Amino acid sequence: MSSAHIASDEESTPDASVTLDSFISELSPRQPATKRSGSTVDAANAPMSPVKRTKDALSFITLMVGEEATKKPPFKVDAVRALLGKVGELQESISDLLAANASLNGRLSESRAQNAGLVAQFAAVLSEREAACAAKIATALKSRPVTEVLHTSAPQTFANVTRVGRKKSRSRSRNTARQKSKSAARAKKLLESRSGPPEEAFVVTPTADKDVTACKNELWSVIKKHNSAPRIHSIVGKSGRLIIKPQDKETTDLLKKIGRSKTCNLTADTPLLPRLRFDHVDREIDPKELSDLVALQNLELNVDPVDAADFISPVFRTGPMEGVSASWVCSINPKYYSSLLALPIFVGLMRCQVTKFDRVTQCYRCFRFGHPVAYCKEVDAACVHCAKAGHLVADCPSASLPPRCANCGGSHSATDVLCSARTAFQANLLRRTDFGAPPSAPL
Numbered sequence: 001m002s003s004a005h006i007a008s009d010e011e012s013t014p015d016a017s018v019t020l021d022s023f024i025s026e027l028s029p030r031q032p033a034t035k036r037s038g039s040t041v042d043a044a045n046a047p048m049s050p051v052k053r054t055k056d057a058l059s060f061i062t063l064m065v066g067e068e069a070t071k072k073p074p075f076k077v078d079a080v081r082a083l084l085g086k087v088g089e090l091q092e093s094i095s096d097l098l099a100a101n102a103s104l105n106g107r108l109s110e111s112r113a114q115n116a117g118l119v120a121q122f123a124a125v126l127s128e129r130e131a132a133c134a135a136k137i138a139t140a141l142k143s144r145p146v147t148e149v150l151h152t153s154a155p156q157t158f159a160n161v162t163r164v165g166r167k168k169s170r171s172r173s174r175n176t177a178r179q180k181s182k183s184a185a186r187a188k189k190l191l192e193s194r195s196g197p198p199e200e201a202f203v204v205t206p207t208a209d210k211d212v213t214a215c216k217n218e219l220w221s222v223i224k225k226h227n228s229a230p231r232i233h234s235i236v237g238k239s240g241r242l243i244i245k246p247q248d249k250e251t252t253d254l255l256k257k258i259g260r261s262k263t264c265n266l267t268a269d270t271p272l273l274p275r276l277r278f279d280h281v282d283r284e285i286d287p288k289e290l291s292d293l294v295a296l297q298n299l300e301l302n303v304d305p306v307d308a309a310d311f312i313s314p315v316f317r318t319g320p321m322e323g324v325s326a327s328w329v330c331s332i333n334p335k336y337y338s339s340l341l342a343l344p345i346f347v348g349l350m351r352c353q354v355t356k357f358d359r360v361t362q363c364y365r366c367f368r369f370g371h372p373v374a375y376c377k378e379v380d381a382a383c384v385h386c387a388k389a390g391h392l393v394a395d396c397p398s399a400s401l402p403p404r405c406a407n408c409g410g411s412h413s414a415t416d417v418l419c420s421a422r423t424a425f426q427a428n429l430l431r432r433t434d435f436g437a438p439p440s441a442p443l
Protein backbone atom coordinates (compact mmCIF):
# COMPACT_ATOMS: atom_id res chain seq x y z
CA MET A 1 0.00 0.00 0.00
CA SER A 2 1.50 3.36 -1.03
CA SER A 3 1.89 6.34 1.33
CA ALA A 4 -0.28 8.52 -0.95
CA HIS A 5 -3.09 6.03 -0.68
CA ILE A 6 -2.83 5.97 3.12
CA ALA A 7 -2.92 9.80 3.24
CA SER A 8 -6.04 9.95 1.10
CA ASP A 9 -7.62 7.27 3.27
CA GLU A 10 -6.90 9.25 6.44
CA GLU A 11 -8.36 12.41 4.92
CA SER A 12 -11.53 10.80 3.72
CA THR A 13 -12.23 8.84 6.92
CA PRO A 14 -13.61 11.62 9.20
CA ASP A 15 -15.82 13.02 6.43
CA ALA A 16 -17.15 9.62 5.57
CA SER A 17 -17.90 8.75 9.20
CA VAL A 18 -19.81 11.99 9.67
CA THR A 19 -21.75 11.32 6.49
CA LEU A 20 -22.54 7.80 7.55
CA ASP A 21 -23.73 8.89 11.01
CA SER A 22 -25.86 11.62 9.52
CA PHE A 23 -27.37 9.14 7.08
CA ILE A 24 -28.28 6.81 9.90
CA SER A 25 -29.73 9.53 12.12
CA GLU A 26 -31.67 11.05 9.24
CA LEU A 27 -32.99 7.87 7.66
CA SER A 28 -33.87 5.87 10.81
CA PRO A 29 -37.68 6.06 11.08
CA ARG A 30 -37.83 4.39 14.55
CA GLN A 31 -35.99 7.13 16.40
CA PRO A 32 -38.32 8.88 18.84
CA ALA A 33 -39.12 12.54 18.19
CA THR A 34 -37.59 13.73 21.49
CA LYS A 35 -34.26 12.10 20.75
CA ARG A 36 -34.21 13.53 17.26
CA SER A 37 -34.86 17.03 18.59
CA GLY A 38 -32.14 16.50 21.21
CA SER A 39 -29.67 15.44 18.58
CA THR A 40 -30.43 18.56 16.50
CA VAL A 41 -29.70 20.74 19.55
CA ASP A 42 -26.40 18.92 20.11
CA ALA A 43 -25.49 19.20 16.48
CA ALA A 44 -26.21 22.94 16.33
CA ASN A 45 -22.53 23.84 16.29
CA ALA A 46 -21.52 20.96 14.07
CA PRO A 47 -21.43 21.51 10.28
CA MET A 48 -24.85 20.74 8.82
CA SER A 49 -25.08 17.46 6.92
CA PRO A 50 -25.75 17.61 3.14
CA VAL A 51 -28.98 15.62 3.60
CA LYS A 52 -30.32 18.10 6.15
CA ARG A 53 -29.25 20.99 3.99
CA THR A 54 -30.98 19.46 0.98
CA LYS A 55 -34.16 18.83 2.92
CA ASP A 56 -34.13 22.34 4.38
CA ALA A 57 -33.52 23.90 0.96
CA LEU A 58 -36.30 21.83 -0.65
CA SER A 59 -38.84 22.71 2.06
CA PHE A 60 -37.81 26.37 1.85
CA ILE A 61 -38.27 26.43 -1.94
CA THR A 62 -41.65 24.69 -1.69
CA LEU A 63 -42.82 27.10 1.01
CA MET A 64 -41.57 30.15 -0.92
CA VAL A 65 -43.14 29.04 -4.20
CA GLY A 66 -46.43 28.30 -2.40
CA GLU A 67 -46.39 31.68 -0.67
CA GLU A 68 -45.35 33.63 -3.75
CA ALA A 69 -48.05 31.96 -5.84
CA THR A 70 -50.73 33.66 -3.69
CA LYS A 71 -49.17 37.13 -4.12
CA LYS A 72 -49.87 39.58 -6.92
CA PRO A 73 -47.65 40.01 -8.76
CA PRO A 74 -45.76 36.86 -7.77
CA PHE A 75 -41.98 36.42 -7.37
CA LYS A 76 -40.56 39.72 -6.27
CA VAL A 77 -36.84 40.22 -6.77
CA ASP A 78 -36.03 39.38 -3.10
CA ALA A 79 -37.97 36.15 -3.28
CA VAL A 80 -36.29 35.14 -6.55
CA ARG A 81 -32.87 35.86 -5.00
CA ALA A 82 -33.70 33.84 -1.93
CA LEU A 83 -34.94 30.99 -4.11
CA LEU A 84 -31.82 31.04 -6.30
CA GLY A 85 -29.69 31.08 -3.14
CA LYS A 86 -31.49 27.97 -1.88
CA VAL A 87 -31.15 26.25 -5.28
CA GLY A 88 -27.41 26.95 -5.11
CA GLU A 89 -27.30 25.38 -1.63
CA LEU A 90 -29.20 22.42 -3.01
CA GLN A 91 -26.65 21.91 -5.78
CA GLU A 92 -23.83 22.14 -3.26
CA SER A 93 -25.48 19.54 -1.03
CA ILE A 94 -26.01 17.22 -3.98
CA SER A 95 -22.36 17.44 -4.97
CA ASP A 96 -21.38 16.86 -1.30
CA LEU A 97 -23.63 13.79 -1.22
CA LEU A 98 -22.12 12.47 -4.44
CA ALA A 99 -18.63 12.96 -3.03
CA ALA A 100 -19.60 11.20 0.22
CA ASN A 101 -21.15 8.35 -1.78
CA ALA A 102 -18.02 7.95 -3.88
CA SER A 103 -15.87 7.92 -0.75
CA LEU A 104 -18.13 5.26 0.84
CA ASN A 105 -17.93 3.14 -2.29
CA GLY A 106 -14.17 3.37 -2.18
CA ARG A 107 -14.05 2.33 1.47
CA LEU A 108 -16.45 -0.53 0.79
CA SER A 109 -14.39 -1.99 -2.05
CA GLU A 110 -11.22 -1.49 -0.03
CA SER A 111 -12.58 -3.38 2.99
CA ARG A 112 -13.90 -6.06 0.66
CA ALA A 113 -10.42 -6.52 -0.76
CA GLN A 114 -8.99 -6.54 2.77
CA ASN A 115 -11.54 -9.19 3.86
CA ALA A 116 -10.75 -11.36 0.85
CA GLY A 117 -7.08 -11.22 1.82
CA LEU A 118 -7.91 -12.15 5.43
CA VAL A 119 -10.14 -15.06 4.33
CA ALA A 120 -7.39 -16.38 2.05
CA GLN A 121 -4.85 -16.04 4.87
CA PHE A 122 -7.21 -17.85 7.29
CA ALA A 123 -7.81 -20.68 4.80
CA ALA A 124 -4.06 -21.07 4.26
CA VAL A 125 -3.37 -21.25 8.03
CA LEU A 126 -6.27 -23.71 8.50
CA SER A 127 -5.08 -26.10 5.80
CA GLU A 128 -1.52 -25.90 7.17
CA ARG A 129 -2.74 -26.87 10.66
CA GLU A 130 -4.92 -29.67 9.27
CA ALA A 131 -1.92 -31.14 7.45
CA ALA A 132 0.19 -30.91 10.64
CA CYS A 133 -2.56 -32.71 12.63
CA ALA A 134 -2.85 -35.49 10.04
CA ALA A 135 0.92 -36.00 10.10
CA LYS A 136 0.88 -36.15 13.93
CA ILE A 137 -1.92 -38.77 13.92
CA ALA A 138 -0.09 -40.85 11.33
CA THR A 139 3.15 -40.89 13.35
CA ALA A 140 1.26 -41.68 16.57
CA LEU A 141 -0.52 -44.62 14.92
CA LYS A 142 2.78 -45.90 13.53
CA SER A 143 4.56 -45.76 16.88
CA ARG A 144 1.75 -47.60 18.76
CA PRO A 145 1.70 -51.40 18.54
CA VAL A 146 -0.90 -52.86 16.19
CA THR A 147 -2.40 -54.93 18.99
CA GLU A 148 -3.18 -51.86 21.09
CA VAL A 149 -4.85 -50.09 18.19
CA LEU A 150 -7.00 -53.12 17.50
CA HIS A 151 -7.94 -53.42 21.14
CA THR A 152 -9.04 -49.83 21.53
CA SER A 153 -10.79 -49.23 18.22
CA ALA A 154 -12.45 -52.56 17.48
CA PRO A 155 -15.63 -53.69 19.24
CA GLN A 156 -15.14 -56.26 22.01
CA THR A 157 -16.12 -59.32 20.03
CA PHE A 158 -14.67 -62.79 20.60
CA ALA A 159 -12.74 -62.67 17.30
CA ASN A 160 -11.25 -59.23 18.02
CA VAL A 161 -10.26 -60.01 21.59
CA THR A 162 -8.49 -63.21 20.62
CA ARG A 163 -6.95 -61.65 17.51
CA VAL A 164 -5.18 -59.07 19.71
CA GLY A 165 -2.99 -61.69 21.35
CA ARG A 166 -2.06 -63.47 18.16
CA LYS A 167 1.44 -62.79 17.00
CA LYS A 168 1.75 -60.87 13.78
CA SER A 169 3.40 -63.39 11.52
CA ARG A 170 6.56 -62.19 9.86
CA SER A 171 6.16 -64.60 7.05
CA ARG A 172 2.70 -65.81 6.22
CA SER A 173 3.96 -68.63 4.04
CA ARG A 174 6.32 -69.89 6.77
CA ASN A 175 3.47 -69.81 9.28
CA THR A 176 1.14 -71.65 6.93
CA ALA A 177 3.82 -74.25 6.25
CA ARG A 178 4.25 -74.79 10.00
CA GLN A 179 0.48 -75.15 10.45
CA LYS A 180 0.40 -77.64 7.60
CA SER A 181 3.19 -79.75 9.05
CA LYS A 182 1.52 -79.66 12.50
CA SER A 183 -1.75 -80.68 10.94
CA ALA A 184 -0.08 -83.51 9.00
CA ALA A 185 1.68 -84.75 12.17
CA ARG A 186 -1.65 -84.72 14.01
CA ALA A 187 -3.41 -86.63 11.23
CA LYS A 188 -0.59 -89.20 11.16
CA LYS A 189 -0.71 -89.70 14.93
CA LEU A 190 -4.49 -90.15 14.90
CA LEU A 191 -4.32 -92.59 12.00
CA GLU A 192 -1.68 -94.66 13.83
CA SER A 193 -3.81 -94.62 16.98
CA ARG A 194 -6.87 -96.01 15.23
CA SER A 195 -5.01 -98.81 13.46
CA GLY A 196 -4.43 -102.11 15.23
CA PRO A 197 -6.35 -103.76 18.04
CA PRO A 198 -7.55 -101.63 20.96
CA GLU A 199 -5.02 -100.99 23.68
CA GLU A 200 -5.33 -103.34 26.64
CA ALA A 201 -6.06 -101.61 29.92
CA PHE A 202 -6.99 -102.76 33.41
CA VAL A 203 -8.74 -100.93 36.18
CA VAL A 204 -8.15 -101.20 39.91
CA THR A 205 -11.22 -99.99 41.78
CA PRO A 206 -10.60 -99.10 45.44
CA THR A 207 -13.20 -100.19 48.00
CA ALA A 208 -14.19 -98.83 51.40
CA ASP A 209 -11.80 -101.16 53.26
CA LYS A 210 -8.98 -101.00 50.68
CA ASP A 211 -7.86 -97.64 49.32
CA VAL A 212 -6.01 -97.12 46.06
CA THR A 213 -2.53 -97.28 47.68
CA ALA A 214 -3.33 -100.58 49.40
CA CYS A 215 -4.64 -102.00 46.10
CA LYS A 216 -1.52 -100.78 44.32
CA ASN A 217 0.83 -102.36 46.86
CA GLU A 218 -1.06 -105.65 46.76
CA LEU A 219 -1.00 -105.71 42.94
CA TRP A 220 2.71 -104.88 42.89
CA SER A 221 3.55 -107.80 45.20
CA VAL A 222 1.47 -110.23 43.06
CA ILE A 223 3.06 -109.02 39.80
CA LYS A 224 6.60 -109.18 41.24
CA LYS A 225 6.01 -112.80 42.26
CA HIS A 226 5.40 -113.83 38.61
CA ASN A 227 7.37 -111.30 36.58
CA SER A 228 10.63 -109.77 37.75
CA ALA A 229 10.67 -107.11 35.00
CA PRO A 230 7.09 -105.96 34.35
CA ARG A 231 6.51 -103.11 31.91
CA ILE A 232 3.55 -101.11 33.10
CA HIS A 233 2.30 -97.55 32.98
CA SER A 234 -0.37 -96.53 35.46
CA ILE A 235 -2.56 -93.47 35.94
CA VAL A 236 -4.87 -92.51 38.78
CA GLY A 237 -8.13 -91.52 37.11
CA LYS A 238 -10.43 -88.68 38.18
CA SER A 239 -12.83 -91.07 39.87
CA GLY A 240 -10.00 -92.38 42.08
CA ARG A 241 -9.54 -95.57 40.07
CA LEU A 242 -6.09 -96.80 39.10
CA ILE A 243 -5.74 -97.41 35.38
CA ILE A 244 -3.05 -99.95 34.50
CA LYS A 245 -1.62 -100.02 30.99
CA PRO A 246 0.67 -102.98 30.29
CA GLN A 247 3.37 -102.21 27.73
CA ASP A 248 4.31 -105.75 26.63
CA LYS A 249 2.61 -109.09 25.99
CA GLU A 250 3.97 -110.92 29.07
CA THR A 251 2.70 -108.27 31.44
CA THR A 252 -0.65 -108.16 29.60
CA ASP A 253 -1.10 -111.91 29.92
CA LEU A 254 -0.16 -111.79 33.59
CA LEU A 255 -2.65 -108.98 34.29
CA LYS A 256 -5.38 -110.90 32.44
CA LYS A 257 -4.67 -113.89 34.69
CA ILE A 258 -4.82 -111.71 37.82
CA GLY A 259 -8.08 -110.21 36.56
CA ARG A 260 -9.63 -113.63 36.05
CA SER A 261 -8.58 -114.69 39.57
CA LYS A 262 -10.53 -111.65 40.89
CA THR A 263 -7.81 -110.46 43.27
CA CYS A 264 -6.43 -106.97 43.88
CA ASN A 265 -9.81 -105.47 42.72
CA LEU A 266 -8.40 -105.70 39.17
CA THR A 267 -10.69 -105.95 36.13
CA ALA A 268 -9.98 -105.76 32.42
CA ASP A 269 -11.14 -102.44 30.98
CA THR A 270 -13.67 -102.86 28.20
CA PRO A 271 -12.60 -101.15 24.97
CA LEU A 272 -14.55 -98.11 23.81
CA LEU A 273 -17.12 -98.41 21.05
CA PRO A 274 -16.39 -96.56 17.81
CA ARG A 275 -18.67 -93.73 16.73
CA LEU A 276 -20.19 -92.79 13.39
CA ARG A 277 -22.13 -89.77 12.29
CA PHE A 278 -25.30 -90.40 10.27
CA ASP A 279 -26.39 -87.39 8.20
CA HIS A 280 -29.68 -87.13 6.24
CA VAL A 281 -31.72 -89.21 8.67
CA ASP A 282 -35.46 -88.53 8.42
CA ARG A 283 -36.33 -86.31 11.39
CA GLU A 284 -39.56 -88.26 11.93
CA ILE A 285 -37.68 -91.50 12.62
CA ASP A 286 -37.53 -92.54 16.27
CA PRO A 287 -33.82 -92.92 17.18
CA LYS A 288 -34.66 -96.10 19.11
CA GLU A 289 -35.81 -97.71 15.85
CA LEU A 290 -32.81 -96.59 13.81
CA SER A 291 -30.79 -99.76 14.46
CA ASP A 292 -33.64 -102.09 13.42
CA LEU A 293 -34.47 -99.98 10.36
CA VAL A 294 -30.88 -100.00 9.10
CA ALA A 295 -30.58 -103.76 9.65
CA LEU A 296 -33.86 -104.43 7.79
CA GLN A 297 -33.32 -102.09 4.87
CA ASN A 298 -29.61 -102.77 4.20
CA LEU A 299 -29.25 -106.49 3.67
CA GLU A 300 -25.62 -106.20 2.48
CA LEU A 301 -24.65 -105.45 6.08
CA ASN A 302 -25.58 -109.03 7.05
CA VAL A 303 -26.65 -107.95 10.50
CA ASP A 304 -27.04 -110.83 12.91
CA PRO A 305 -30.68 -110.88 14.16
CA VAL A 306 -29.28 -110.88 17.71
CA ASP A 307 -27.48 -107.57 17.07
CA ALA A 308 -30.20 -105.93 14.95
CA ALA A 309 -31.87 -104.04 17.81
CA ASP A 310 -28.72 -102.34 19.14
CA PHE A 311 -25.81 -102.54 16.71
CA ILE A 312 -26.36 -98.79 16.23
CA SER A 313 -27.01 -96.81 19.44
CA PRO A 314 -27.76 -93.11 18.89
CA VAL A 315 -25.77 -91.00 21.40
CA PHE A 316 -26.81 -87.47 20.51
CA ARG A 317 -28.43 -85.52 17.73
CA THR A 318 -26.37 -82.83 16.00
CA GLY A 319 -26.59 -80.46 13.03
CA PRO A 320 -29.42 -78.02 12.26
CA MET A 321 -32.39 -77.88 14.65
CA GLU A 322 -34.96 -77.71 11.85
CA GLY A 323 -35.49 -79.28 8.45
CA VAL A 324 -36.58 -82.59 6.95
CA SER A 325 -33.47 -84.49 7.99
CA ALA A 326 -31.43 -84.70 11.17
CA SER A 327 -27.92 -85.90 12.00
CA TRP A 328 -27.18 -88.50 14.66
CA VAL A 329 -23.92 -89.49 16.29
CA CYS A 330 -24.15 -93.18 17.20
CA SER A 331 -21.88 -95.68 18.89
CA ILE A 332 -21.48 -98.75 16.73
CA ASN A 333 -20.96 -102.44 17.31
CA PRO A 334 -17.33 -102.87 16.10
CA LYS A 335 -18.38 -105.84 13.96
CA TYR A 336 -20.31 -103.57 11.58
CA TYR A 337 -18.14 -100.42 11.75
CA SER A 338 -16.22 -100.93 8.49
CA SER A 339 -19.28 -102.09 6.50
CA LEU A 340 -21.37 -99.13 7.63
CA LEU A 341 -18.62 -96.79 6.41
CA ALA A 342 -18.13 -98.58 3.10
CA LEU A 343 -21.69 -99.41 1.98
CA PRO A 344 -24.50 -97.06 0.93
CA ILE A 345 -26.95 -96.94 3.85
CA PHE A 346 -30.66 -96.35 3.29
CA VAL A 347 -33.09 -95.40 6.05
CA GLY A 348 -36.73 -94.87 5.10
CA LEU A 349 -36.90 -92.70 2.00
CA MET A 350 -33.38 -91.34 2.39
CA ARG A 351 -29.82 -92.37 1.69
CA CYS A 352 -27.73 -91.54 4.74
CA GLN A 353 -24.25 -90.15 4.66
CA VAL A 354 -22.12 -92.06 7.16
CA THR A 355 -18.82 -90.56 8.33
CA LYS A 356 -16.27 -91.24 11.08
CA PHE A 357 -16.84 -89.32 14.28
CA ASP A 358 -13.61 -88.99 16.27
CA ARG A 359 -14.25 -85.56 17.72
CA VAL A 360 -13.29 -85.00 21.32
CA THR A 361 -15.92 -83.62 23.68
CA GLN A 362 -14.68 -80.33 25.12
CA CYS A 363 -16.30 -78.58 28.04
CA TYR A 364 -17.11 -74.94 27.34
CA ARG A 365 -16.83 -73.99 31.01
CA CYS A 366 -13.41 -75.36 32.00
CA PHE A 367 -12.20 -76.18 28.43
CA ARG A 368 -10.99 -79.63 29.51
CA PHE A 369 -11.65 -82.66 27.32
CA GLY A 370 -13.85 -85.66 27.92
CA HIS A 371 -16.98 -84.14 29.42
CA PRO A 372 -19.70 -81.79 28.20
CA VAL A 373 -20.54 -78.61 30.11
CA ALA A 374 -23.57 -80.35 31.65
CA TYR A 375 -21.22 -82.63 33.63
CA CYS A 376 -18.63 -79.97 34.49
CA LYS A 377 -17.60 -79.84 38.16
CA GLU A 378 -16.04 -76.37 37.95
CA VAL A 379 -18.08 -73.50 39.38
CA ASP A 380 -16.47 -70.58 37.52
CA ALA A 381 -16.09 -70.57 33.76
CA ALA A 382 -12.52 -70.24 32.49
CA CYS A 383 -11.46 -67.61 29.97
CA VAL A 384 -10.75 -69.18 26.57
CA HIS A 385 -7.95 -66.65 25.98
CA CYS A 386 -5.89 -66.72 29.21
CA ALA A 387 -7.31 -69.90 30.85
CA LYS A 388 -7.95 -68.08 34.15
CA ALA A 389 -11.36 -68.35 35.80
CA GLY A 390 -13.52 -65.45 36.90
CA HIS A 391 -13.95 -63.42 33.72
CA LEU A 392 -15.24 -63.78 30.18
CA VAL A 393 -13.02 -63.45 27.14
CA ALA A 394 -14.55 -60.05 26.30
CA ASP A 395 -13.29 -58.68 29.67
CA CYS A 396 -9.94 -60.50 29.60
CA PRO A 397 -7.25 -58.35 31.31
CA SER A 398 -4.56 -60.21 29.35
CA ALA A 399 -6.20 -59.60 25.97
CA SER A 400 -3.10 -57.81 24.68
CA LEU A 401 -0.87 -60.77 25.63
CA PRO A 402 -0.62 -64.00 23.62
CA PRO A 403 -3.31 -66.58 24.48
CA ARG A 404 -2.63 -69.42 26.93
CA CYS A 405 -4.15 -72.84 26.44
CA ALA A 406 -6.01 -74.25 29.47
CA ASN A 407 -4.89 -77.78 28.57
CA CYS A 408 -1.27 -77.63 27.39
CA GLY A 409 -0.21 -74.10 28.42
CA GLY A 410 0.81 -73.33 24.83
CA SER A 411 0.28 -69.93 23.27
CA HIS A 412 -2.95 -70.75 21.48
CA SER A 413 -6.63 -70.73 22.33
CA ALA A 414 -7.98 -73.64 24.40
CA THR A 415 -10.22 -74.50 21.44
CA ASP A 416 -7.33 -74.75 18.96
CA VAL A 417 -7.67 -77.91 16.85
CA LEU A 418 -3.88 -78.34 16.68
CA CYS A 419 -3.40 -78.27 20.48
CA SER A 420 -1.00 -81.06 21.47
CA ALA A 421 -3.14 -81.95 24.52
CA ARG A 422 -6.19 -82.35 22.29
CA THR A 423 -4.29 -84.60 19.88
CA ALA A 424 -2.93 -86.68 22.79
CA PHE A 425 -6.39 -87.04 24.36
CA GLN A 426 -7.95 -87.97 21.03
CA ALA A 427 -5.15 -90.43 20.21
CA ASN A 428 -5.60 -92.06 23.62
CA LEU A 429 -9.34 -92.47 23.00
CA LEU A 430 -8.70 -93.93 19.54
CA ARG A 431 -6.12 -96.39 20.94
CA ARG A 432 -8.71 -97.60 23.44
CA THR A 433 -11.45 -97.91 20.79
CA ASP A 434 -12.26 -101.21 19.13
CA PHE A 435 -12.80 -100.51 15.44
CA GLY A 436 -13.42 -104.18 14.63
CA ALA A 437 -11.83 -106.05 11.77
CA PRO A 438 -10.88 -104.04 8.69
CA PRO A 439 -12.96 -104.76 5.54
CA SER A 440 -11.81 -108.07 4.02
CA ALA A 441 -11.85 -106.89 0.40
CA PRO A 442 -12.06 -103.45 -1.21
CA LEU A 443 -15.58 -102.68 -2.41
Ligand SMILES: [Zn+2]
Residues within 6 Å of the ligand: 363, 364, 365, 366, 367, 368, 371, 372, 373, 375, 376, 377, 378
Ligand atom coordinates in the same frame (compact mmCIF):
# COMPACT_ATOMS: atom_id res chain seq x y z
ZN1 LIG B 1 -15.72 -78.64 32.45
Ligand SMILES: [Zn+2]
Residues within 6 Å of the ligand: 383, 384, 385, 386, 387, 388, 391, 392, 393, 395, 396, 397, 398
Ligand atom coordinates in the same frame (compact mmCIF):
# COMPACT_ATOMS: atom_id res chain seq x y z
ZN1 LIG C 1 -8.75 -64.04 30.25
Ligand SMILES: [Zn+2]
Residues within 6 Å of the ligand: 405, 406, 407, 408, 409, 410, 412, 413, 414, 416, 419, 420, 421, 422
Ligand atom coordinates in the same frame (compact mmCIF):
# COMPACT_ATOMS: atom_id res chain seq x y z
ZN1 LIG D 1 -3.15 -76.43 23.92
